[in-house]
Amino acid sequence: MSKKFKDMTREERVADSERPRRISWTALDSTVLAVAREGYAGDWACYIRAVKGDCHEIEVEDVIAHGSKASQKLAEFLFSNFKDLRYRW
Secondary structure (H helix, E strand, O other), rough: OOOOOOOOOEEEEOOOOOOOOOEHHHHHHOOOOEEEEOOOOOOOEEEEEEEEOOHHHHHHHHHHHHEEEEOHHHHHHHHHHHHHOOOOH
C-alpha cells in the first residue's frame, strides 16, 4: 500500500521573540522525517531521523532534538523555501 506524503509547515511562537519561527517537515519515508527549523539569528538548519511514523506532527520535536544535521546541499534541495536564510552548519 502506498501512502502520499506532503510537506508540512507551521510557525512557532518563541517567548523571547516577537516574530514566529518557521518549522517545515517532509516525510522521506513513512518512518523517516526531514525537518527544517528557523533559528534565532536569521539562520536555519535541517535534521533527519527515523521515527515510528505514528504522528509526524508530534515526532517533529524529536527529530529537531536528536536528529542528524543534514548537509547544506541536501537541506536546500529539500527545503528551498528557507533559502532566504543562512544555513547553520
